Amino acid sequence: MLVPLLQRPRRLQVAALCMRERGEVREVLLVTSRDTGRWVLPKGWPIRGKDAPGSALQEAWEEAGVREANMNTSPVGSYGYDKRLDSGLALPVEVKVYEAEVTKLMEDFPEAEERTRKWVRPEEAAEMVQEPELQALLRDI
Numbered sequence: 001m002l003v004p005l006l007q008r009p010r011r012l013q014v015a016a017l018c019m020r021e022r023g024e025v026r027e028v029l030l031v032t033s034r035d036t037g038r039w040v041l042p043k044g045w046p047i048r049g050k051d052a053p054g055s056a057l058q059e060a061w062e063e064a065g066v067r068e069a070n071m072n073t074s075p076v077g078s079y080g081y082d083k084r085l086d087s088g089l090a091l092p093v094e095v096k097v098y099e100a101e102v103t104k105l106m107e108d109f110p111e112a113e114e115r116t117r118k119w120v121r122p123e124e125a126a127e128m129v130q131e132p133e134l135q136a137l138l139r140d141i
Helices: 052-064 122-128 132-139
Strands: 011-022 025-032 066-071 077-084 090-105 117-120
Touching: 011 052, 011 066, 025 052, 025 122, 052 066, 052 090, 077 132, 090 132, 117 122, 122 132
Parallel strands: 011 090
Antiparallel strands: 011 025, 025 117, 066 090, 077 090
């Protein structure tokens, strides 16, 4: 009889799907991760004292300079990935994604020196990110 491998439960992160309209074109804001330089959505761990959309907006400020946005209070989707810890261990994570219609973007923000940000069409964003479930979510918006 085979014994199933024990799996750790997925930890929860929140992400901001930062959007804007440029004429007839809808764009998504991506940022590079600090460790690998991959293109990602601004995301992080829930913040004590903030709800999930508030935590996602805080991450969008710190990582991408989004100072103000109209936040959707329900997630538009989720995706999974394995977060590599400093120890080399992979931690399974589920990311709840909250749409944010950006109304104010700053040039100076906490992680401006550590990240690159880029506005792209959703279909281009889907090609730039690595997570298959996030690719599908971006193709569906």
